[in-house]
Amino acid sequence: MTPEDGLGPLATALVAAGRVAVLVTVREARGSTPRDAGTCMIVAGDEIFGTIGGGRLEWAAIEKAQGLLASGERNAIMSLPLGPALDQCCGGHVILALARLDKALAASLTREEEAARAGWPVVLLFGAGHVGIALAEALRPLPLGFRWYDERPDAPSPARRDAPLDAIEQAPSGAAIVVMTHDHKLDYGIAEAALLRPDFAYVGMIGSSTKKARFCRGFIANGHDPAALARLVCPIGAGPVKDKRPAVIAAMTAAELLSVLLTQAPLD
Incomplete structure (x- = not known):
């Protein structure tokens, strides 16, 4: 089916x-x-x-x-x-x-x-800004379970208001975590919690190489195993297309998630 x-x-x-x-x-x-x-x-x-x-x-x-x-x-x-x-x-x-x-x-x-x-892999998206909304639209028709979180009272429906760290704790094994909130500090906290769970299939954070370097320094300073940082994807949706429009970032990220979460037979 x-x-x-x-x-x-x-x-x-x-x-x-x-x-x-x-x-x-x-x-x-x-x-x-x-x-x-x-x-x-x-x-x-x-x-x-x-x-x-x-x-x-x-x-x-x-x-x-x-x-x-x-x-x-x-x-x-x-x-x-x-x-x-x-x-x-x-x-x-x-x-x-x-x-x-x-x-x-x-x-x-x-x-x-x-x-x-019920058997689909699950994506947890944190953040409902311009890229978050575009990614939600890109993921909606795909064969993926989708949970969307943003604590702000004016966040668009159907984004949930659940506490992000609670959502990370309750997420199923094998899930993908995508972090792109309105606040760098919040991004760091969610990504850190996600990397402390080795059973996630994907942990991605929107940003730049500078943002990633700053996060990595903080992660190590907090006493965590540096080896876990190898699992962090930042920036997300990176590739040969250098375009910062939300819809393009969303499309590239959706493709990245599919390549990790789904195993597909090659087309002839």
Whole structure:
């Protein structure tokens, strides 16, 4: 299941509204395919929600789903060798399951999406300034659990007002910590607490080489193991693109987080 598409609530809403629709699910994906097994889309007449990879594979699935709606049939299976049948360069083999949406199927889809989300890696973002807001927007559609914190009373919703150090203490193992608050001293305190937990997958702090050097001196002066500093990413989102616009920093940081938190198969 790929719940980044968020189709469960949509399926429930369609059923509640009396809309006829078909859920298309990639049941099996062998070899090189556009999407993995479990990926879904919904065909509701001429409206399509989600994607199973586009191209002729998706067109064939949409046509079959629309035929299912017209005929009144409830289920169908499509077995598609992508190269021979559809002339797609992927060359793998996909089996699609098509089922008319009903209340039970919509509820099952929602449960599967919720279960999948529970296993997503978690990102804790501290700070809701210009870059923080841009990063929150960049992370929202990604398959990552997301928690956002800013203690200021005028911080934008849905940033939480929880105490940062409590959030660090309660964060799950394997989480990523991104620090970019309105105050350098607060940044240092959060980053220090995060580095004292060796089980985090990523600890990043916005800033410059000067800010990092100052933090490192303070970290050592506080009696902590200098070896922990090797885990600190500062500046975040660094790379060949030298651009300080919030949206660019956010995009680079989101890519950095994905490279650490997700293991993806290479594209052909």
